[in-house]
Amino acid sequence: MKIAIVGAGIAGLSCAEMLKAAGHQVVMFDKGRGAGGRMATRRVPMPLGDVAFDHGAQYFTTRDARFAAAVRGWQASGVVARWTNAGDDAWVGTPGMNAVVKAMARPFAVRWNSRVDALRRLDRLWFLDSVADDGFEAVIVATPAEQAAPLLVAHDPAMATIAQGSPSAPCWTTMVAFPERIALAEDIVRDAGIIGWAARNSAKPGRTDIEAWVIQANADWSRDHLEDDETSVVDAMLSSLRAKAGRELPDPTKRLGHRWRYARPEGAHHGALWNKTQRIGAVGDWLLSPRVESAWLSGRMLADRILSISR
Numbered sequence: 001m002k003i004a005i006v007g008a009g010i011a012g013l014s015c016a017e018m019l020k021a022a023g024h025q026v027v028m029f030d031k032g033r034g035a036g037g038r039m040a041t042r043r044v045p046m047p048l049g050d051v052a053f054d055h056g057a058q059y060f061t062t063r064d065a066r067f068a069a070a071v072r073g074w075q076a077s078g079v080v081a082r083w084t085n086a087g088d089d090a091w092v093g094t095p096g097m098n099a100v101v102k103a104m105a106r107p108f109a110v111r112w113n114s115r116v117d118a119l120r121r122l123d124r125l126w127f128l129d130s131v132a133d134d135g136f137e138a139v140i141v142a143t144p145a146e147q148a149a150p151l152l153v154a155h156d157p158a159m160a161t162i163a164q165g166s167p168s169a170p171c172w173t174t175m176v177a178f179p180e181r182i183a184l185a186e187d188i189v190r191d192a193g194i195i196g197w198a199a200r201n202s203a204k205p206g207r208t209d210i211e212a213w214v215i216q217a218n219a220d221w222s223r224d225h226l227e228d229d230e231t232s233v234v235d236a237m238l239s240s241l242r243a244k245a246g247r248e249l250p251d252p253t254k255r256l257g258h259r260w261r262y263a264r265p266e267g268a269h270h271g272a273l274w275n276k277t278q279r280i281g282a283v284g285d286w287l288l289s290p291r292v293e294s295a296w297l298s299g300r301m302l303a304d305r306i307l308s309i310s311r
């Protein structure tokens, strides 16, 4: 089949890999400028060289044997490494968290900057409004639940209802670089003031030495301050980090905020969704749980279903 996948995060790519390996023609569309999705890395030019911040997923763990095998493959090709500071089974992309998705995306010539506004079905073919004129025999929606529901609703209302039933918690994130190491011995801070998680990004393997921190506000604070301006949010988060350090922090050389409106979904037990009559499906962490591994597994589960039907 000629299959369109909307969303080139790890879930969409994991599905795409298997479908392509089985001989299907896969075309991927993503509204982002480059690879990452919620496994994103922001690279910022600085006078002493670029500094990179993993401002989405911080690390991931492996519980499933299939995923563990994929992670060993990524380790062998140098796109992931263990980060034991976060746990014995904690992995990060190298040199940035987005390295995994970047490597997975390479064989697909993903069409970036391509936001799919709507799906249309005509003469048993799928058309993707505003990004492609050609028709596809199947379409897979691999976006966060909130962005999946409007694409699905006209074609499979039950799928859209499942997406609406797995809303995501938001997450305000601050990225900050300092001219010197700050007075915090630990590389990871959990639950301090409004901070849910903060990490010395520069302590992850393969990063540059510039002292760089990623600070994530907890879900309640992020929800209450979702529409606040970036400056006041970054101020509030830095003040929690200062309180944790117990002393003044040096003036940042760079400070940025990022609002994840749809960071972590509640999750569900469906795994993946597939309507075999219309040939429309959905994958993503929202169909399992808000983890990198779950997103990858969701993609594999849908590919398994499609391939078992077409065999």
Ligand code: FAD
Pocket: 006, 007, 008, 009, 010, 011, 012, 029, 030, 031, 032, 036, 037, 038, 039, 055, 056, 057, 058, 059, 060, 061, 114, 115, 116, 117, 142, 143, 144, 147, 171, 173, 216, 260, 262, 263, 264, 283, 284, 285, 286, 289, 290, 291, 292, 293, 295
């Ligand atoms: P995404 O990565 O969101 O990919 C979906 C893609 O769809 C995106 O690239 C987007 O641009 C694209 N898209 C959306 N709408 C459209 C459209 N209309 N047209 C075209 N493209 C579209 N997980 C962990 O395991 N460990 C962690 O420590 C961790 N921390 C996290 C911290 C934060 C702040 C966030 C945001 C997430 C975190 N997660 C963590 C969760 C993890 O990042 C996700 O579970 C996983 O990346 C989801 O992958 P996905 O492919 O389902 O979705």
